[in-house]
Amino acid sequence: MSELNSDMSQSARLSVAPMMDWTDRHCRVFHRMLSQQTLLYTEMVTAPAVIHGDRDRLLGFDAVEHPVAVQLGGSDPKQLAEATAISADYGYDEVNLNCGCPSDRVQSGAFGAILMKSPDLVAECVAEMIAASPVEVTVKCRIGVDDQEPHDVLPEFIAKVSAAGVKRFTIHARKAWLQGLSPKENRDIPPLDYDLVHQIKRDNPDLHISINGGIATLDAAEEQLAQGLDGVMIGRAAYHNPADVLCQADRRIYGQGTDTDPVQIVRDMLPYIETHLSNGGRLHQVTRHMLGAFMGRPGARGWRRHLSENATRDGAGIETVEAALEYLL
Numbered sequence: 001m002s003e004l005n006s007d008m009s010q011s012a013r014l015s016v017a018p019m020m021d022w023t024d025r026h027c028r029v030f031h032r033m034l035s036q037q038t039l040l041y042t043e044m045v046t047a048p049a050v051i052h053g054d055r056d057r058l059l060g061f062d063a064v065e066h067p068v069a070v071q072l073g074g075s076d077p078k079q080l081a082e083a084t085a086i087s088a089d090y091g092y093d094e095v096n097l098n099c100g101c102p103s104d105r106v107q108s109g110a111f112g113a114i115l116m117k118s119p120d121l122v123a124e125c126v127a128e129m130i131a132a133s134p135v136e137v138t139v140k141c142r143i144g145v146d147d148q149e150p151h152d153v154l155p156e157f158i159a160k161v162s163a164a165g166v167k168r169f170t171i172h173a174r175k176a177w178l179q180g181l182s183p184k185e186n187r188d189i190p191p192l193d194y195d196l197v198h199q200i201k202r203d204n205p206d207l208h209i210s211i212n213g214g215i216a217t218l219d220a221a222e223e224q225l226a227q228g229l230d231g232v233m234i235g236r237a238a239y240h241n242p243a244d245v246l247c248q249a250d251r252r253i254y255g256q257g258t259d260t261d262p263v264q265i266v267r268d269m270l271p272y273i274e275t276h277l278s279n280g281g282r283l284h285q286v287t288r289h290m291l292g293a294f295m296g297r298p299g300a301r302g303w304r305r306h307l308s309e310n311a312t313r314d315g316a317g318i319e320t321v322e323a324a325l326e327y328l329l
């Protein structure tokens, strides 16, 4: 049984979604500085990549990122168990299994959203993962795929996977269409069914249920929590407009800590950026995640434009960030 870890249950009141190519380690450090409490997820890493690939590159993270969860993709119980044990050794606070990603590449490996069709296999996978490490194992899923009837399949999926020991789920409240829609369209076109996620929570009061999909503000997150859900996961809005989603999160969602100021946080990022540059990294690798830091505020366009035009140049350093900040002052 994967124990419901009470610290992580609390952290999971708000989370930033796993997003390929977006929530890399630099993005997560920036988000962590904006909010001390919010749970952060890695991009999905496949179990075979964890086992056979460059682990430090795939799994390495900065100690400041805690609480941080790794998301694994796969459908082979033994491989997932091995990847879970390796991830736990790296120090992740949670291992999440991806049962929601519809991309072609993922389908070809028979994992991601297609696993909504195989709850018994998912149960087997999570049972092996739980046995492989003391770290909490969680699942991120859809409400169904293709012509499945969500009101039938989601309760069955949750029942089977929770019987195998998972106590915390994040449900992206729309179906995925595995044929005919691109991954991007699959994040917008299938209609949202928040009521079904609330129904799952009412029917399973002992499970920790987070809702995901189309939630763009802290107000909307607070509303979901007030209606009885345990957590809210925010994806695109947290990436594109991180200050609005994260700067007040510690006070409003967790009742502790004070609001952060994005100008100050950008300044606080400078030592981290300098270390990255001195290790041979490029400025743009960090600052590309910070372009939306001032969305909607005076000077935001100048900030974004200055960084977009200059941060990719050879030898660009923190003076580029300082110059971009001038637009805000």
Ligand SMILES: Cc1cc2nc3c(=O)[nH]c(=O)nc-3n(C[C@H](O)[C@H](O)[C@H](O)COP(=O)(O)O)c2cc1C
Binding pocket: 017, 018, 019, 020, 021, 022, 043, 044, 071, 098, 099, 100, 101, 140, 172, 187, 212, 213, 214, 215, 233, 234, 235, 236, 237
């Ligand atoms: C660029 C991008 C990459 C994503 N990659 C993943 C991923 O690796 N794993 C996953 O479970 N979901 C992935 N998603 C889906 C998000 O985690 C989330 O479920 C989805 O964007 C809906 O939430 P939102 O409306 O708050 O953005 C991705 C979404 C985006 C926009």
